[in-house]
Amino acid sequence: MAMRNSVFFRATSLIAGSMGMLPLSLFRRAPDGTTSKATDHRLYQTLKLDPNGFQSPSEFKSYMQLAAVLDGNAFAQVVRLNGEVQALVPYDRGTVTKERRGATLRFKHTPKSGGTTYLDPQDVFHFRAPVSLDGLNGLGLLNVAADTIGLAHLADRAMSKLLRSGVMAGGALQAKEALSDDAYARLKADMREQYSGADNAGEWMVLEEGLEAKPFSGSARDTQFVELMKRQAEEGSRFTGVPPPPAHVRRDGLGQRHRAARPLLRRLLPLAVVRDLGRGRVAAAVGQRETRPQRHHALRQVQRARAAARLDEGSGRGDGTRAGLRRRASLGHAERSA
Structure with a gap:
């Protein structure tokens, strides 16, 4: 439901995409203090070229950032061979939790297929959101912005229902006396043929038999609804930290x-x-x-x-x-x- 909100989707995709574009390289420092890229190191190849065999480096970084934004935490398995890092394989969202037992940390992995496995910290890459309530796990937007996202979803549903089954007439024609069947049929046909559609916008109507046009004006409730939609868009921008213009929120x-x-x-x-x-x-x-x-x-x-x-x-x-x-x-x- 959250990703169906246009502002929330735009802001989170902007954050994740920006992280995916940032460079991430491994450097080696020589005894004399000079530095150079460790292109011959296996970890350099993992970070720069092939994180896990099914994701590009940009896709890996974007996925980890998006999971951290939504859930507060992103986890990846550190795959080693002969002590060297061969791959970083992301875990499915919601399948890993971080636990502390005294002075030791461990990760509890519960895959969707069932079963539970406990992992050591050196075998898990934990990418956490900057805000945390316990110092261990990050705080995700799906938790803190749940009410805002839910209210925006309800507003979208209300607007969809109004457009689908609501009365959208722009005004009414009022007659002092009842119209005859012929006059009513002729008026209805003229309205459809001469005054409907974009090509006839702004045309003046010729009324007969004492008809008077009564346009409908927007109610205060309609104005409040529009302001609510704008406010929810701004709330989504505040929660994600993305300014309104990049999130395509216009004020x-x-x-x-x-x-x-x-x-x-x-x-x-x-x-x-x-x-x-x-x-x-x-x-x-x-x-x-x-x-x-x-x-x-x-x-x-x-x-x-x-x-x-x-x-x-x-x-x-x-x-x-x-x-x-x-x-x-x-x-x-x-x-x-x-």
């Missing part, structure tokens, strides 16, 4: 404010990448230490985003194209590295 003035805030968004998104990649979630799950090159890669994204933000603000100098600004940002980074 007066929001588009202009979104364009004004675009440079800020360009700066904040790469900073979030720095935060997430710096945590080394996958590396921790497979027994690897956090690597500094991940943060360096994200910092380069920050520099490129700031260059694009300067372009939006109209402060570019010299080569004012987006490519030129990014090229200058890359050169500046190379000079600082040297």
Whole structure:
């Protein structure tokens, strides 16, 4: 039901798709402090090329992000061979729970086919939503936004029922005296032939026998219903954290404010990448230490985003194209590295 809501579907798919587009690589740090991509490491191949044999890296990251948004948690099995990670296989949603017994953690897997298996933490990659009530499990939108999603569903059902079986007449023709059968039949035929359809929109009606047109005006209840639909769309945007314009929620003035805030968004998104990649979630799950090159890669994204933000603000100098600004940002980074 939740994914049938257009705003909720748009916002969650935008979040999941954005995560799928973010790079995720494994780096190796040499004793002298230099870093390079560990292309010969099996985990690099898993993350960059083939996570599990049936998903691309983008699909894997998008699925894990979507499950974390909806349920608060996403789990994947860490498949090893001779101590090396060979694959990350996602578990079905709702089949894995995280438990704590004293100072130890374990994962309880209950597949749809039945049976229960307990897994060690090193055999499970747990991708969690940032908000948690117990410190173990994330809080999903299907839980916190249940009332909003349910109310939006009821509003959609009410609108569908109104369009399917409700009276949608725009007005009435009122006569002081009863019309004859011939006059009624002629009036009905004229209404269908001369005044119905898009081609006859705006035509003036010729009334006879004292007929008077009485157009129907929208009631306060109709206005409240429209406002309710708009409010539910905004509520969905608030719960997901996606601003109304990207979620295709239109309100007066929001588009202009979104364009004004675009440079800020360009700066904040790469900073979030720095935060997430710096945590080394996958590396921790497979027994690897956090690597500094991940943060360096994200910092380069920050520099490129700031260059694009300067372009939006109209402060570019010299080569004012987006490519030129990014090229200058890359050169500046190379000079600082040297």
